[in-house]
Amino acid sequence: MHPRLATDLAQLPELLGTVGERAIDILDRLPDQPVVPPLRLPDPEPLPERGAGLTEALEEFTQAWAPLLSASAGPRYLGFVTGGVTPAALAGDWLTAAADQNPTSALDDAAPELERRTIGWLRELFGLGAAHQGAFVSGATMSNTVGLAIAREWLGDRAGASVAEEGTAPLGRVQVLSGSPHSSIAKGLSMLGLGRAALVHVPVLQGREAVDLAALERALTQVDGPCVVVANAGTVNTVDFDDLRAIAALRERYDFWLHVDAAFGGFASLSLNHEHLVAGLDAADSICIDLHKWLNVPYDSAVQFTRHPELQVRVFQNAAAYLGPLGETPDHVHLTPENSRRLRALAAWFTLRAYGRDGHREIVQRNIACAHALGQAIKTISGLCLLAPVRLNVVCFTLAEYPTADRLADLAEALKHEAFLTPTTYAGVPALRAAFSNWRTTETDVHRLTKALIDSLNHAAPSL
Numbered sequence: 391m392h393p394r395l396a397t398d399l400a401q402l403p404e405l406l407g408t409v410g411e412r413a414i415d416i417l418d419r420l421p422d423q424p425v426v427p428p429l430r431l432p433d434p435e436p437l438p439e440r441g442a443g444l445t446e447a448l449e450e451f452t453q454a455w456a457p458l459l460s461a462s463a464g465p466r467y468l469g470f471v472t473g474g475v476t477p478a479a480l481a482g483d484w485l486t487a488a489a490d491q492n493p494t495s496a497l498d499d500a501a502p503e504l505e506r507r508t509i510g511w512l513r514e515l516f517g518l519g520a521a522h523q524g525a526f527v528s529g530a531t532m533s534n535t536v537g538l539a540i541a542r543e544w545l546g547d548r549a550g551a552s553v554a555e556e557g558t559a560p561l562g563r564v565q566v567l568s569g570s571p572h573s574s575i576a577k578g579l580s581m582l583g584l585g586r587a588a589l590v591h592v593p594v595l596q597g598r599e600a601v602d603l604a605a606l607e608r609a610l611t612q613v614d615g616p617c618v619v620v621a622n623a624g625t626v627n628t629v630d631f632d633d634l635r636a637i638a639a640l641r642e643r644y645d646f647w648l649h650v651d652a653a654f655g656g657f658a659s660l661s662l663n664h665e666h667l668v669a670g671l672d673a674a675d676s677i678c679i680d681l682h683k684w685l686n687v688p689y690d691s692a693v694q695f696t697r698h699p700e701l702q703v704r705v706f707q708n709a710a711a712y713l714g715p716l717g718e719t720p721d722h723v724h725l726t727p728e729n730s731r732r733l734r735a736l737a738a739w740f741t742l743r744a745y746g747r748d749g750h751r752e753i754v755q756r757n758i759a760c761a762h763a764l765g766q767a768i769k770t771i772s773g774l775c776l777l778a779p780v781r782l783n784v785v786c787f788t789l790a791e792y793p794t795a796d797r798l799a800d801l802a803e804a805l806k807h808e809a810f811l812t813p814t815t816y817a818g819v820p821a822l823r824a825a826f827s828n829w830r831t832t833e834t835d836v837h838r839l840t841k842a843l844i845d846s847l848n849h850a851a852p853s854l
C-alpha cells in the first residue's frame with residue numbers, strides 16, 4: 391500500500407473526527423456568512439505527483455476553497471429551488487460514502503431492498519397508489535427524461551414497434567404538448583432523439599402559468615400522430631399548477647401519455663391547505679419528483695414514478711450474463727440510464743425515518759408561510775411589486791418602476807451578502823424570484839431579507 395494511504399488508514403478515526411469538525415465549521419457559518427462570497431480563485435496547480443495526505447488536503451480545502459463556497463445549504467439561499475440538507479439526511483449521505491454500496495443488483499446484499507422500501511415511503515408521502523413503481527435518479531432532469539423515455543416506448547407500442555429495439559424511425563413525428571414546461575423537458579427530448587422541436591407550447595390561462603384546458607383540448611384534436619402531454623405541477627416562476635384531474639380525464643377522448651413534472655410542486659401534497667393542487671397526480675403515466683430540492687437531501691437525488699414498469703424495463707434493461715435474469719422484480723440496473731451508482735436512497739431513508747411525514751410537512755408549511763410573509767412585506771415596500779400572487783413557496787417580484795434586467799441584476803448583486811435570489815422574466819417583465827425550500831429558513835430570515843431589500847433600494851445599488 392502507498393505510504394500515504396497506509397498512514398491515512400492507520401489514523402482514520404482521528405482524521406474523520408477532524409473532518410467532522412471542519413464540516414461543523416461550514417454548517418455553523420451558514421446562517422451568517424456572505425450568502426454568496428466574493429470570488430477569489432486560487433491559482434491552478436498541476437496534478438500532484440506526490441500526494442500530501444488527507445490532513446494537508448483538508449487544510450488546503452479549508453483555507454483555499456471552503457471560504458469561496460456559497461451558503462447554498464443555508465436559510466437565505468433562495469435562488470432556483472434549492473433546499474438544504476437535514477441533519478439526518480447529512481448522516482445518511484456520509485454513511486452512503488462510508489458503505490459505498492452499488493445498489494443496482496440484488497446479487498450481494500439488502501441495499502436494493504432498502505431503496506425499494508424508501509420508494510414505498512415516498513409513494514405514500516406523495517399520495518400515490520401501489521400501481522406506481524419508482525426508481526431513484528440523479529435529479530429532476532433525469533426523472534423527466536426517464537419518464538419521457540418510457541412514454542416513447544409506449545408510443546412505439548401504439549405504432550406496432552419497439553423503439554428500444556428499432557429506434558425512433560417508426561414513430562414519425564412525436565408531439566409533446568405542455569403549457570409552461572421546465573427547460574429540462576426540451577433537454578430530455580433532445581437526448582431521446584425526439585428533438586426539441588417536438589415540444590409544442592400550449593397557451594396558458596390569462597395571467598397564469600397553468601395550461602388553458604380548452605386550448606389543450608384544441609391542440610389534442612389537431613394532433614395526428616404520437617402524443618405526450620407534460621402537465622406541470624409547480625412552475626418555477628409562480629408555482630402554478632395545471633388541473634391534473636381534468637387533463638387526466640382528457641385521455642378518455644384522446645390518446646396520449648401523461649407525464650407530470652412535479653419536481654418540487656409534488657410537495658404540495660404535504661400541506662393540508664395545498665394538497666388539492668396535486669389532486670389527480672396519481673393518474674399520471676409517469677411522474678417526476680425532485681428530492682434534493684424540498685425533501686432537503688443532498689444533491690443528487692430525485693425519484694421517477696411510473697405505472698408502466700414493464701415498458702421501463704424494455705427501455706433500460708441491461709442484459710449481461712453476470713447480472714442474472716430480469717425476474718418479477720427487476721433490479722434497479724434495469725430501470726434507469728445508469729448502471730453502477732451510489733445507494734441514493736439512504737439519505738432519503740434517514741430523513742424520512744428521523745422526521746417522518748409530520749416533520750417534512752412542518753418544513754413545507756413553514757417554507758410556504760415564509761413565502762407568504764415575504765409576499766406581504768413586498769407589497770408594503772415602495773419601489774417593489776409582486777408579479778404574481780404567492781401560490782406556494784416562490785415569490786416573484788420586480789421593481790415598481792423601470793424593471794429592466796440590468797436594474798434587477800444590480801438589486802440581486804446588492805443583496806448577495808444577505809440573500810441569493812435568481813433573476814427571471816415573467817409575462818415579459820424582468821423579475822427576481824425568492825424560492826423557499828430550505829429546512830433552516832424561518833421568519834427571521836424573511837425579516838433579514840426584507841430589511842436587505844429596503845436597504846438596497848435606498849442606498850446600496852447605484853442604479854436603483
Ligand SMILES: *Cc1c(COP(=O)(O)O)cnc(C)c1O
Nearest residue numbers: 529530531532572574653654680
Ligand atoms: C428543478 C426542476 C427541474 C430540474 O431539476 P434538476 O434536479 O435540476 O435536474 C425540472 N422541473 C422542475 C419543475 C424543476 O423545478
